[in-house]
Amino acid sequence: MTDTTSTATPAGMDFSESSELELVKSQIDRFIEREVQPLEEEYDQFLGDRGVENRLDENGYLVDEYLAVRDQIRKRSAGAGFLTMHMPESVGGGGMPLLEYLIILEHVNNRHPDGFHEMLLETLLTPALLPMHADDNLREQYFEPMMNAETTVTIGMSEPGHGSDITHLDTTAEKNGSEWAIDGTKCWITNSTFADAIIVFARTDGDDGDARGISAFVVTNENLGWTRGKAQRPMGDEDAGRIAFNHFEDCRVPEEQMVGTRGRGLVDIAMGSVGYFRLSIPARAVGRSHWMFNECVDYAESRETFGKPIGERQFVKGMLAEMRTDIEQVRWLYRHAAWKFDRDEGDRWEQSAAKLRGAQLWNNVADNAVQIHGGAGYVRSLPFEGEYRNARVTRIYDGTDEIQKLTIADAFLDL
Incomplete structure (x- = not known):
């Protein structure tokens, strides 16, 4: 008879955090305390109720002083090994698996959102950019400076007329001798208002709807024909001053600025x-x-109405219970998907499921946090209304909720 009482953990299924990962988390906490918080105190005009207005110039772009703070933190983070800890060791990174990196990302975000702490990480820098390292010119000119936080490189994919349909690009690149001429418009590109370079995706071959035939090019400020349009003021403050329409008109780039294979x-x-x-x-x-x-729990214990803490009210208890349950659900949903990703076993639908539920979680918890705090949650003296606005875009970028649902359903439908 099989013994069903064993508590042995199956090989490869241990999700406990290693002592090495705990050490990295504590090192990041010390980094924030020693390197980031003093800058938050020195440049507190960029934080708080009026922070976003002080960060922007008359054109809606981030002011140089704020960008200088960002550069300081990024360079110090690169020097400490945090900025590139998720990149392969072969290119100078820390070789950290995706699962561990995401746990670090979760840890850094588990604090008051009004600060500079997220600047020490770089989610736009991924191992998918390794073709830049494989090319001698791209490695020296762009990849290594990006790894050292000396330059900012962003990715230009989205277009005004197509949204999530990235296989129907209007942006084209035509070969002209030893150069490529890029024509088109990109929008909603993170950090494009101040980036030193942008990786532009343009159709070079094939037809609309064909995933193949789209090539990538590094376009820099030195390439004539790249202009930034008016900064787009978003609903959330996190992206304020960071996104704009980017126009490419007969933008000439040499052959050596193509990334990877045509x-x-x-x-x-x-x-x-x-x-x-x-x-x-x-x-x-x-x-x-x-x-x-956690902030809502503290408030529910201290805030009294009609002679009792609001935490004794059934409706508040219900909201707290749903919030905490959903947090744990999404935590293990994304961690399991990342664990499979690291083992080259992951399915795209699992990543979409984690993204779908994660975006919904952020929106729902922010909404409940405003509700629990009542009038205090609605005004800008507390961060919850800001989180309510910041969370909304997560249901749109990197694939809308609807795209995630299509990806999930298509994995199982035989149609």
């Missing part, structure tokens, strides 16, 4: 980053949501 930019680079991008959202969502949950 016609495989979307397949090899963009799609290779999907797992990192999509799973970073639920990791951040769990961190932010757990912090908000």
Whole structure:
């Protein structure tokens, strides 16, 4: 008869955090305390009720003083090994598996959102950019400076007329001698208002709807024909001053600025980053949501109405119970998907499921946090209304809720 009482953990299924990971988390806490918090005190005009207004110039772009603070933190983080700890050791990174990196990302986000602490990490830098390292010119000119936080490189994929349909790009690149001429417009590109370079995806071959035939190019400030349009003021403050329409008109780039193989930019680079991008959202969502949950618990214990703490009210208890349950659900959903990703066993639908639920979690917890705090939660003296606004975009970027549902359903439908 089989013994069903054994508590032995099956090989490879241990999700406990290693002592090494706990050490990294404590080192990051010390880094924030010693390197980040003094800058928050020195430049507190960029935080608080009026922080976002002070961060922006008359054109809606981030002011140089704020960007200088960002550069300081990023360079110190790179020097400490945090900025690139998730990149392979072969290119100078820390070789940290995705699962552990996302746990770090969750940890960094599990604190008051009004600060500079998230600047020490870089989710746009993923192993999918390794073709840049394989090319001598790209490695020296762009990849290594990016790893050392000397430059900011962003990714230009989204377009005004297509949204989530990235295989129907209007942006084209035509060969002209030893150069490529890029024409088109990109939108909603994170950090594009101040980036030193942008990796632009453009169709070089094939037809609309074909994932192959789309190539990637590094476009820099030195390439004529790249202009930034008016900064787009978003609903959330986190992205304020960071996004704008980017126009490319007969933008000439030399052949050596093509990233990877012609016609495989979307397949090899963009799609290779999907797992990192999509799973970073639920990791951040769990961190932010757990912090908000703890704040709500403290408030429910101290705030009294009609002679009793509101935590004794059934409706408040219900909200807290749902919040905490959903946090734990998403935590293990993203961690399991990342664990499988690291083992090369992951399915895209699992990453989509984690992203879908993570975005919903962040929105729902922020909404409940505002509700529990009542009028105090609605005004800007507390961070919850800001989180309510910041959370909304997570249901749109890196694949909308609807795209995630299609990906999940298509994995099982035989149609």
